[in-house]
Amino acid sequence: MHRRLPSASVLRQKRNQKRNVRFNVMVAGSGGCGKTTLINTLCGREIASTTDWLDDDPNNAHRDRPIRLRTYTEELNDPDVGNITLSFIETSGLGESKDSSGALREALEFIEQQFDDVLAEESRIKRNPRFIDHRLHTLVYMIEPTGHGLRELDVEFMRMVGSRVNVIPVLAKADTLTRGEILLNKRLVREDIARYSIPIYQFTSLDEEEEEDGADPNASYDALLNVQESVPFSVIGTNSFVPGEDGRPVLIRQYPWGSVNVEDPNNSDLALLRDLLLYSHMNDLKESTYDVLYESYRTQRLSVQNQGDDANGSGLNLPALPPTDASSPSYLAREEQLRLEEERLQKHEMSLQTELEQRRSELQRREQELRELEERLRREAESINSPALSDMPKF
Known part of the structure; x- marks a missing residue:
């Protein structure tokens, strides 16, 4: 069962006191797995709609199309954190074609293009003070619960982007499964992740800041085990709010036969996922992006460029950015x-x-x-x- 991470409010105040914190999240998965609903649920209101993806020309609906991306921005005001600018990039088109290799490459190219933009800005003599860093801090990948672990598309996609972005796997539509089926699907997905050596984000244990705050290491270790055992996080999405017992709005999924509180840890890992993304591990995800993933990509690009410069007798060490297709x-x-x-x-x-x-x-x-x-x-x-x-x- 989900237990809130220890000293969460203290970590929020110490780590995220800066105003106008930017956090970029890509939500990916096959069609109909609940990406739009998850974005709305994390934001607490409807900012995305499935009608955004309707094809303008029905005559082209049967044709293979490249991956499509749509960006949604939301401003969150938290008394402990301050202002958070959330950017959600939703994908559409994964798994809709017999050959998904093109869509996978385009998703990877989009992620790497954000690195290239930063690399180009760093190479400028005079930098743009208004430059906006759009590097992805995490990718929430939604997995359909098939009862057989990961599909080939899931394995290929997560392995392809795992070295460029912090991948967090999520088990979609948990309300269609019993408790036993949820545990079975989680176990099978974890086994496939280990079997295929898929690089996903590893949630860290108690850090030095928490130790200085006097947090209980045993409690932190138990919470970490709870997080690791929850991967992939099972979620239920909704856009409905009802007043709770304390008067605060509660996220409720309505059914003809009743309703479910999607924030209840007995029903869904949504509250845990939101706490990890937006509070306790936000800075860790950003630092991993900047210090590990981007630095690795930057080293590779500059090494390739330097080899080309040596062969051509050039002394310039600027990255050779690919030409941008306006379409x-x-x-x-x-x-x-x-x-x-x-x-x-x-x-x-x-x-x-x-x-x-x-x-x-x-x-x-x-x-x-x-x-x-x-x-x-x-x-x-x-x-x-x-x-x-x-x-x-x-x-």
């Missing part, structure tokens, strides 16, 4: 991200400009009042002193 899904997704970010910055600048104008007007008004007050005091002083001077005796 590619990765390019369109980045353009959408840039557009949304630019809109947010423009709104923020307009708000600051309006506030500045209001303060300037207030300052001018107070300065005018001060000048009028000084003038009135001067006149009153003159009116008081004038009769006294006229009554003085003359010598």
Whole structure:
């Protein structure tokens, strides 16, 4: 059963006090596994819709299409963490074709393109102060519970992207399984992950900060075992809220015969997954992306570039970035991200400009009042002193 990680509130305050924390998550999986619903559930409201993926031209619905990506952005305000800008990149098209190799390559190219953008920015003499880092911090991969472990597509995809992003496997649609079936599917998936040497994100144990805070190592070890045994996390998604006993909204999945609290650890690992992603392990996921995955990719790219430079007699050590196809899904997704970010910055600048104008007007008004007050005091002083001077005796 899920138990909240020890000292979670302390970790939130110490690690994530910075404002405007950015966290980028890709949600991938085959069609109909609940990716859109999971995004809405993690955000606590509906920001994505399955109608976003409807084909404009039904005549092309039967044709093999490349992977499609759609970005959703949500601002979360947490009293312990501050402002979190969540960017969800949802995939569509995995497993919809007989040959999924093209879709898998495009997903990998999108992930690597975010690394290339940062690498190119680092190579600039004068960097862009408004550059937005879109490197993926984690990839939530949703697995259909077949009762036979991982499918070939699951193995191939997670092995392909595992060296570029922190993969967190999730067992989709847990409400269709009994408790025994959930445990069976989890065990089979873990066995396949070990059998095929699939690199997934390993949740770490008690770190130095927690030790300094005096957290109980035994409690932390028990919580870590609970997390590791929960992989893949079984989740139930929903967009419905009802008031709880304490008045706070509770996520409820409605059925014709009843309802299920999806945040109840007896029913779903959703609360544990959300706590790990957005609070206790957010910084660990970001550090793993920057210090391990990106540095490994950067070393490989620069090594290949340096070998090419030596052969060509060139001394430049800049990465050779691939040309960008304006019609590619990765390019369109980045353009959408840039557009949304630019809109947010423009709104923020307009708000600051309006506030500045209001303060300037207030300052001018107070300065005018001060000048009028000084003038009135001067006149009153003159009116008081004038009769006294006229009554003085003359010598």
